Amino acid sequence: MLEVDGVTKRFGDVLACDRVTFDVAAGELFGFVGGNGAGKTTTMRIVLGVLAQDAGSVRFAGAPVEHAARRRFGYLPEERGLYPRMRVLEQLVYLAELHGAGINAAHRAAEHWISRLGLREHRDTELQRLSLGNQQRVQLAAALVHDPLLLVLDEPFSGLDPLAVDVLVEVLREQARAGVPVVFSSHQLDLVERLCDRVGIVAAGRIVACGTVEQLRAGTGSTLVVEAPDAPPDWASGLPGVTVLGVHSGQTRLRVAPGVDDQPILAAALATGRVRGFTHHHPSLAELYRDVVGVGSR
CATH class of the missing domain: 3.40.50.300 (P-loop containing nucleotide triphosphate hydrolases)
Structure with a gap:
């Protein structure tokens, strides 16, 4: 209207x-x-x-x-x-x-x-x-x-x-x-x-x-949290469509581009040893806002 x-x-x-x-x-x-x-x-x-x-x-x-x-x-x-x-x-x-x-x-x-x-x-x-x-x-x-x-x-x-x-x-x-x-x-x-x-x-x-909100999430991709305690810090570097957001105490946070299959990511993690967790995190609107606008934007 x-x-x-x-x-x-x-x-x-x-x-x-x-x-x-x-x-x-x-x-x-x-x-x-x-x-x-x-x-x-x-x-x-x-x-x-x-x-x-x-x-x-x-x-x-x-x-x-x-x-x-x-x-x-x-x-x-x-x-x-x-x-x-x-x-x-x-x-x-x-x-x-x-x-x-x-x-x-x-x-x-x-x-x-x-x-x-x-x-x-x-x-x-x-x-x-x-x-x-x-x-x-x-x-x-x-x-x-x-x-x-x-x-x-x-x-x-x-x-x-x-x-x-x-x-x-x-x-x-x-x-x-x-x-x-x-x-x-x-x-x-x-x-x-x-x-x-x-x-x-x-x-x-x-x-x-x-x-x-779902459409906005689809446009920014998803966040994947992988708990692989035996993996080296750079195990996910170079994977297509994947950006490493951070690594802490065996837990790696990844940004996965829209349309990217997560199974090759799982296979890469398993190749390093044990995988205790493999979870998709759906960003809140506040997180989407930060991604779209940029931290500190006015």
Whole structure:
């Protein structure tokens, strides 16, 4: 439903978005990950119309995104963006009305999300008197209170305790089951890995990898851990499609290129003597991210 096609944005000499292209289907949870300054927030602001792109296009349901469609989008910015002296209930009602809800529907929606996100005891409290975690819950409620057609969430888990994270995870899954496309960024890659259908990795304003975690794993090859206590340290050097990552106490870690058969590797290990272990390690999203972007990249 959401299509970001060749979006480019420059701030002076800084190329913040470099032909960013991805799509998010109805009911899909799409994780948008990258380092600070990679271009995630700029891309999200362009989708929401907060910024205008220099080139490229954004479409929703096959049509260019106009103001009427954007009124039905839900957005959670990384920075606090609500009114600090407004009480929680009146703030959510006001925001729902701004998005076009009638007064009764706005009250019902506000009360629903106050309850759903564990804010009932704070419904009549000024936002500025809440903890940072509860302020984040209110911002989440503000993104959801008008029954959005699309959710764009910038670091939604920031400041949330583990129980609140579990609630938000279930809320996002509920939205996806209802057919809402969900785009969110997070530095908590373990959450992205368990929650998202697909992941886009962005670096220096460009999408450098995109797909399911399994597809990303297939693209980088696998890690093989071989426990061969009698083998010399260089026993795997020169094997086709194999890179030695490290050797320690008779255990050798190998990077095996995609499509390489592991049986010749096993045979080479057996030729040195005993083999006590021969295990494929499936890298986490954090490990994949390091491989794709590079340690220390920004």
